[in-house]
Each structure stands twice: as structure tokens, then as C-alpha cells.
Amino acid sequence: MKKINHIIFGMMLLSAVGCKKDFLEKRPQGELSQEQLTNQKGVEATLTGAYALLNGNLSGTWGNYASGPSQWLLGEVTSDNAHKGSDAGDQPNMNALERHSPTSTNDNLSTLWTRCFEGIQRCNSTLRILAALQASSGEKFADKRAAEIQAEARFLRGHYYFFLARAFKNVPLILENTTDPAVDNTADIYPAIVEDFTYAVANLSTTKPLDQVGRADKIAAQAYLGKVLLYQKKYAEALTNFTAVMAARPAITTLDYKANFDITRENGPESIFAVQHAVGTDGSGGDNGNVGDMLNYPYGGSSKTSCCGFFQPSIDLANAFRVTATGLPMIDGSYRTNPFKSDFGLTTAQKAAYQVERSLLVDPRMDYTLGRRGVPYRDWGVMQGDPWIREVTTGGPFVPYKNSIEFAEFTNGTAPGSTNVNGLNVNVIRLADVYLMAAECQVELGNLPEALRLVNAVRARAAQLPVATDKAVGGAPAATYRVNPYPAFPSQTYARDAVRFERRLELAMEGHRFYDLVRWGILKPTLESYSAFEGQFLATSRGITIGDEDNYFPIPQEQLDRSNGVLKQNPGY
Structure with missing residues (x-):
């Protein structure tokens, strides 16, 4: 548009x-x-x-x-x-x-x-x-x-x-x-x-008005109506809309997670409503591009852009991707025990000798959500750690991933003279979001088996992701990647925690988290607990x-x- x-x-x-x-x-x-x-x-x-x-x-x-x-x-x-x-x-x-x-x-x-x-x-x-x-x-x-x-x-x-x-x-x-x-x-x-x-x-019908892909259609309206009803805790009404959306799209397990953040595969079947961005073809100088995210790239000459080093994933988020030996999330908060910090806090000599922690048990979505040292970052090359970060003591050791594009797409996918303004669409609502909102409704309505099915479908799709590799050791996996389905939801409380945690893993860095915490009524305990943890490493998070x-x-x-x-x-x- x-x-x-x-x-x-x-x-x-x-x-x-x-x-x-x-x-x-x-x-x-x-x-x-x-x-x-x-x-x-x-x-x-x-x-x-x-x-x-x-x-x-x-x-x-x-x-x-x-x-x-x-x-x-x-x-x-x-x-x-x-x-x-x-x-x-x-x-x-x-x-x-x-x-x-x-x-x-x-x-x-x-x-x-x-x-x-x-x-x-x-x-x-x-x-x-x-x-x-x-x-x-x-x-x-x-x-x-x-x-x-x-x-x-x-x-x-x-x-x-x-x-x-x-x-x-x-x-x-x-x-x-x-x-x-x-x-x-x-x-x-x-x-x-x-x-x-x-x-x-x-x-609206299920056909895009005027056959233009960026316009709203009935499916987008049903998804958005369901979301607004969910915010009002009208679970049954919201679920009716989510069910219609899921029925109109392919099963989530058949769709590629990576396509949501690939400028060459925009507006695919998982995209429910996306803001269309365009650069370089209309003389706008980037005005129609993804200007909201223009600061949010790795920083420094060793990366592919020189600006601007904003929007760094937290150490807490990185550790949320850790899993148990059985491949399940640590929803009890135990992921904060002996936390993974990449090369953060190491001496100069220790950083020079840094090696990827290949024994780290993690969900593969970690490396499609954030960049970490020693692991290939899209096609930009291996993420180098400090040289890609503007101020490690302010933002920590990780860089954002989902809002950037492949370096091979810079010529056509970024604004002339401004490589930090790209044409990548932003999904306001995508199918995995709908699955997890539907799962939330099912939990609150007491249908735990159906909530389990929906969450496990999202997890099954995650298990299909190609693993990141460690080029320093001949392309071996850069971690021990493991995602398995929940065997059961034994209680409503457990199911609620599992759905909420899955939303964090699946939708991290996509603009949902603060608003989710507010509508769940858990902003205060979540952020004050986070402050106590993250504040051990970064003063920016201390004492909130x-x-x-x-x-x-x-x-x-x-x-x-x-x-x-x-x-x-x-x-x-």
C-alpha cells in the first residue's frame, strides 16, 4: 500500500x-x-x-x-x-x-x-x-x-x-x-x-478488496475482533473468531516460521494482517518503509549497517529459550539458574578465547529471535559479539534478529542511501498468534485438551526449524536444540502458565509482551522479578x-x- x-x-x-x-x-x-x-x-x-x-x-x-x-x-x-x-x-x-x-x-x-x-x-x-x-x-x-x-x-x-x-x-x-x-x-x-x-x-469477504494484498479482509477482521474481545476477557466470543481464522488457513505445522521474517516471502499464509512496507521504487526516500524499526540493527563496522544499536534482547529473554532435558520450557523460572550470558562479563583474554556453548540446551527459535556471539546471523556472517554492539554495559550481549533482512537483499530491500530503512513488512497478527490466543481462551473456558493441542502445534512447527551452526568447529550445531510437545496439561494453572510462556517464546520481539503482561494482571510481579535478575548484569534494569x-x-x-x-x-x- x-x-x-x-x-x-x-x-x-x-x-x-x-x-x-x-x-x-x-x-x-x-x-x-x-x-x-x-x-x-x-x-x-x-x-x-x-x-x-x-x-x-x-x-x-x-x-x-x-x-x-x-x-x-x-x-x-x-x-x-x-x-x-x-x-x-x-x-x-x-x-x-x-x-x-x-x-x-x-x-x-x-x-x-x-x-x-x-x-x-x-x-x-x-x-x-x-x-x-x-x-x-x-x-x-x-x-x-x-x-x-x-x-x-x-x-x-x-x-x-x-x-x-x-x-x-x-x-x-x-x-x-x-x-x-x-x-x-x-x-x-x-x-x-x-x-x-x-x-x-x-x-468484508475473504478476497482482498481491489485484489490488493495489503488491504484488510474478513479473515483479518475476525482475527482482530477476536483479539479485542480477548482483551476484554470475553473468551467464548473471541474463540469463535479465532476458530474461523484457523479453519481458513493451513495447519500451522505446514508453514515455515522463517517466512514471517523473510522479505522475499511476505504475505504468505501465516500473515493475517501485515503492514506493507516499500522502499526505493516510489521516490519516497524510504518514507513508505519500515521506519519504526530503523534504529534496531547491530552496530559498528563489523556488521552490515553502521546504525544504530537499539532494541537489544535481554539476558532474561535469551535464557527463557533454555529447555529441560525433555525439551520443555522451564516455566517455573528455573531458566535463570546458572544463566547463559554469551561472552558478557568476560575479561579481554577470555573473550579472545571464547567458544560457542554447544552443550547449551535451547529451543531453536532462540537463534531466529536474537543474534549471539559465534553463531551465523542471517547471511551477514558470524556474529562477532562486542564489535556489533554499541554499548554492552547498557544493552547486554545480544542483538535483534526479526526486523532485519538478508544482506543479499540490501540492494532492493533498503532505502537508497539508508540501509537501516528496509521494506520488510510487519505482521500485526499472524497465525501462530491466533493459535496461542485461541489456546488461552480454551484454558480459561476449561478445555485443557484443546489448549494442549494448539500449543503443541506451535511447538511442533518450532521443532522443524533448521539448527544454527558453529562454523568454528566445521558447522556442528551451535547448541543442543530440543523442542518436544507437552505430554499433558495437568491443571488449569499449569496450562495457563504454559500458554503464556509459549507466547513469549513464539512472539518475542514482535511488540506483544508488555501488553500481554498488563492484560494478564501480572506486570508488577513479572517486571520486579525481572529487575532483580537482569539488574545483576545491567544497571539499566536495576531497581525497577x-x-x-x-x-x-x-x-x-x-x-x-x-x-x-x-x-x-x-x-x-
Whole structure:
């Protein structure tokens, strides 16, 4: 889905909250009027503009880190999965997020808020202009396409509002017919999000609109509706949607895990809804690329990029991939005993003599989630440890994997003159996520055998992964890789822990973890336990305490100021 750069879609609606009515009635210079857009081309262009905000980019490649669809900063760095990385002095507002001490002036929070509301405004504009066209004497859309456009716009609006609701909770609801800009943020907006996705399910087909792969379809709407219902703990209703999605796709065991992070195999059968990224072909200079992740690469001349060393997997996450002798995860937390730290903390002489710990018992997904010293990293060569890391004492010894691409794809897959902006799509929802959300529903509904089947299907697929090799010893396996199915779920508590742990392993570094911990109600014990463990090695994680306010982020101060008291700050900030 290409970004429309030649149409200005208007000012943020919220930026006008509290202003005089006559100001609101003035159209900004350069903005096309509704009358000019009230035709089929205008409606389609406005809808395309609503899709364009999915990559989080409003005004250039830099600065979109919190609004990117991967949600790496607010969904992972704020959890036990990742560190901000880079060096201690770089992006200090990100440090505050990692340590759960943000203020309302944190620019990353403002970025998410403004980008999502710009997307919402574009969805609302699409719906208004469409309604005006269909009520006019002009050339109308056929009823089927008109309903489809409404469904696409409402799907996208549901997506943007969901991103806001899980981050801020208290969000003003502004729909296409809202006339008073002074909307407070005290009402629960989840019912409206459900309504949007429900409409999308009813009015989209399993065929992509206009045969364009990046558009929302019925399967994506069912998956997203199920996810929103799951967040509301409506397990039976959510499961109905997840079941329909799984029935519409091949069995997870027949699909290649690696394809989810391969720029040459995007939009495959596991991809339920993906943000489409493109670089180098439309003169955008990377604006349509994966700008949200542009900082998140190994750092230094020994790697294939020189920027920027952010988003480093935690030592805790690396150890979560350790398994028992029977090939099961250590869901009791024993993975922290005698932890694997790669070459972290070794002396210069010890690092010079470092060898891969081939006896380490791990899940093979480890080496498709993070880069570790001595193990080949995609086709870039063997990960060299410190030379690929900007500041080891800040971010630890590991580098991210899922957001990067093969070096062989740099020519066509990265923006001209900016190899850290690539065209790799980001899956907002993929099939394994649906399997595990369905398994979660089955646990809560008491159907442990079906939950077991779903979790074991995800694990069976993981067992098919090719193992990483240690080139220093002739290509032998770089660890002892083992993934086996759970023989049984003996209790609901055990099953719940197993499903939650599997979500961490399967979806690590994909933007889900913090939001999962919040909705499960376990953010405080999880992060304070993590702080005690990770803080042994990295000061960035030491002494983190979690209060009730940390389940959500503060409302951006600039929005509070503009509202003249209409918007209320979240409790605790």
C-alpha cells in the first residue's frame, strides 16, 4: 500500500480541542475540501491515506519509533524482553520508558498519540466523504464496494483506536459524525472498537478488496475482533473468531516460521494482517518503509549497517529459550539458574578465547529471535559479539534478529542511501498468534485438551526449524536444540502458565509482551522479578518498581494543554 504524499488530509482533530468554533471552520491552506473529494477517486484516495499511517510515519523517516507497527519500544522495551540498547545517553526518553518512569512530556508517547489520531481522522474523513457521495447525485459506488470501503475504514479505525486504548486506556472517542471537538476521555472505547471490527467482519469477504494484498479482509477482521474481545476477557466470543481464522488457513505445522521474517516471502499464509512496507521504487526516500524499526540493527563496522544499536534482547529473554532435558520450557523460572550470558562479563583474554556453548540446551527459535556471539546471523556472517554492539554495559550481549533482512537483499530491500530503512513488512497478527490466543481462551473456558493441542502445534512447527551452526568447529550445531510437545496439561494453572510462556517464546520481539503482561494482571510481579535478575548484569534494569499507574502510559501533556481541561490525565501521573 503506497503512501499518498500529494494530498494533505488535514489537521489533527484533537489539536483543535478547546479552540474557537470559527477557527475550526477555516480550512488550512493546501487541504482539499470535502466537495473536491466527493467522487470515487477522492474516496479511494482518502482511504489509501488511512492505510498509509499504518507504518507510523507522518512527516519523515526519523522519529517514528513509538508509532511503528512493531511496537518495539512500548510493547517490548517496557517488558522483560528487551533493552533500549544503543548507549546510555542516546534517546533518554526511551530510558525513562524502559525504567517505567515516563512523564507526560515524553516525546515517544506524543508520537504514538498523534500518528494514531491522524489515522483515525483519515478513516473518519473517508466515511464522511463516502456518505456524502452516496447521498449525492454524482456517480456513486455500487452498494457492495460502498459497504466494503466502510468496512476497510472502520477496520483501520479499530486498529488505531486499539493501539491507543491498550497504551493509554483513557482515550477520547471521535467518530465520523462527531461535531463537538471537546470530547473527554473518561468513557470506555472498547465497545466502539468492537463495533468497528464487527462491521468489518460482516462486510468484508475473504478476497482482498481491489485484489490488493495489503488491504484488510474478513479473515483479518475476525482475527482482530477476536483479539479485542480477548482483551476484554470475553473468551467464548473471541474463540469463535479465532476458530474461523484457523479453519481458513493451513495447519500451522505446514508453514515455515522463517517466512514471517523473510522479505522475499511476505504475505504468505501465516500473515493475517501485515503492514506493507516499500522502499526505493516510489521516490519516497524510504518514507513508505519500515521506519519504526530503523534504529534496531547491530552496530559498528563489523556488521552490515553502521546504525544504530537499539532494541537489544535481554539476558532474561535469551535464557527463557533454555529447555529441560525433555525439551520443555522451564516455566517455573528455573531458566535463570546458572544463566547463559554469551561472552558478557568476560575479561579481554577470555573473550579472545571464547567458544560457542554447544552443550547449551535451547529451543531453536532462540537463534531466529536474537543474534549471539559465534553463531551465523542471517547471511551477514558470524556474529562477532562486542564489535556489533554499541554499548554492552547498557544493552547486554545480544542483538535483534526479526526486523532485519538478508544482506543479499540490501540492494532492493533498503532505502537508497539508508540501509537501516528496509521494506520488510510487519505482521500485526499472524497465525501462530491466533493459535496461542485461541489456546488461552480454551484454558480459561476449561478445555485443557484443546489448549494442549494448539500449543503443541506451535511447538511442533518450532521443532522443524533448521539448527544454527558453529562454523568454528566445521558447522556442528551451535547448541543442543530440543523442542518436544507437552505430554499433558495437568491443571488449569499449569496450562495457563504454559500458554503464556509459549507466547513469549513464539512472539518475542514482535511488540506483544508488555501488553500481554498488563492484560494478564501480572506486570508488577513479572517486571520486579525481572529487575532483580537482569539488574545483576545491567544497571539499566536495576531497581525497577511497578505501581498500578504503570499499566498504562501518561496522556501526552500537549494534548492535555490543548484540551483546556477536557482531557484528564491517567491516575498516578
